[in-house]
Amino acid sequence: MKQTSSAATPTALSNYLKKFSKLRQGVTRYGKAPHKPVLLLTFIELFEKAELSENKVYISPELVARFKEIFALLVRTAHTSDFSLPFYHLATEGFWNVKTKLGPTLHVHIKSIHTLSEVVDFGYFAEDLYTLLLDTEARSILKTAILDHYFPVTKAEYLNTKQGGYIQNLQSYLLNESPAGYTLELNETDEEEAFIRGGMFKKLVPQVYNHTCCISGMRLVSNHGFSMIDACHIVPFSLSKDDKINNGLALCPNLHRAFDRGLISVNEKLKVLVSDAIAEDLTNAYALLHLKGKGLALPFGAKHYPTASNLAWHREHIFKG
Numbered sequence: 001m002k003q004t005s006s007a008a009t010p011t012a013l014s015n016y017l018k019k020f021s022k023l024r025q026g027v028t029r030y031g032k033a034p035h036k037p038v039l040l041l042t043f044i045e046l047f048e049k050a051e052l053s054e055n056k057v058y059i060s061p062e063l064v065a066r067f068k069e070i071f072a073l074l075v076r077t078a079h080t081s082d083f084s085l086p087f088y089h090l091a092t093e094g095f096w097n098v099k100t101k102l103g104p105t106l107h108v109h110i111k112s113i114h115t116l117s118e119v120v121d122f123g124y125f126a127e128d129l130y131t132l133l134l135d136t137e138a139r140s141i142l143k144t145a146i147l148d149h150y151f152p153v154t155k156a157e158y159l160n161t162k163q164g165g166y167i168q169n170l171q172s173y174l175l176n177e178s179p180a181g182y183t184l185e186l187n188e189t190d191e192e193e194a195f196i197r198g199g200m201f202k203k204l205v206p207q208v209y210n211h212t213c214c215i216s217g218m219r220l221v222s223n224h225g226f227s228m229i230d231a232c233h234i235v236p237f238s239l240s241k242d243d244k245i246n247n248g249l250a251l252c253p254n255l256h257r258a259f260d261r262g263l264i265s266v267n268e269k270l271k272v273l274v275s276d277a278i279a280e281d282l283t284n285a286y287a288l289l290h291l292k293g294k295g296l297a298l299p300f301g302a303k304h305y306p307t308a309s310n311l312a313w314h315r316e317h318i319f320k321g
Contacts, residue, residue, distance in 0.1 A: 008041025035086035141295040205231035209250030234310040265319035
């Protein structure tokens with residue numbers, strides 16, 4: 001994305017300085033809701049890091065994590081860092097729109113991050129605001145105005161704190177690479193945190209296995225960046241609440257389904273087990289029985305290996321031996 005300077009018109013900049021200082025904020029028992037200005041700062045950071053190549057903002061674990069981090073740095077009241085509400089309600093300001101996957105703009109109040117991500121295709125800015133945010137100087141002026149107006153007390157701490165700490169710490173935790181003694185407080189009831197962790201798990205497991213199925217050796221990445229390799233939980237997240245990388249295997253879709261249904265498993269020596277409860281045509285090159293006894297292709301670094309206790313749980317509770 002091309003970063004410009006001094007390309008925005010003074011009239012447009014003046015207009016949005018007024019709009020950004022008069023955001024409609026819900027009034028709660030803790031005071032005015034800070035979510036809209038935090039979301040705007042989150043969007044501005046996308047432009048600062050050149051992460052937008054067009055006027056489309058997609059909901060992703062990284063975007064939600066960035067919102068939660070900025071919220072934690074700036075907000076000192078007891079408000080919760082709810083991403084879904086401002087993403088929807090910002091549309092009332094006249095410069096932000098939300099397009100659904102079915103086509104029309106969003107007119108239904110959605111509070112759940114999972115529902116929002118399923119329904120929404122992307123959000124987008126009014127063209128004049130998008131042009132302003134592409135401009136380095138105008139963007140800096142708008143950012144400073146938001147910080148001065150809504151967060152004068154915490155502005156300095158925010159500017160002095162290195163951004164990315166939350167997502168970096170979470171990634172380190174999920175990769176089982178946290179420094180000794182470091183713990184990351186995880187809230188199992190926080191739906192947005194679960195959304196972030198789940199998205200990171202789906203991204204990181206294929207990465208540590210080099211986007212290769214650890215059983216079949218299949219590796220396919222398209223020119224558009226799509227991978228045909230799934231992140232498979234060994235012990236289901238619904239039971240374990242465990243999104244660490246060593247509770248995962250990188251599997252192609254058919255073997256992912258076979259593993260989840262107990263048709264295959266992995267023994268103590270990290271070799272493939274195949275259920276005796278299946279009937280197959282062994283002349284088919286893709287028959288599961290051809291994989292029996294095959295060793296897993298493991299990621300680099302033993303800390304990323306599947307945990308022995310998780311594999312034992314799968315053999316005992318899921319595998320149909």
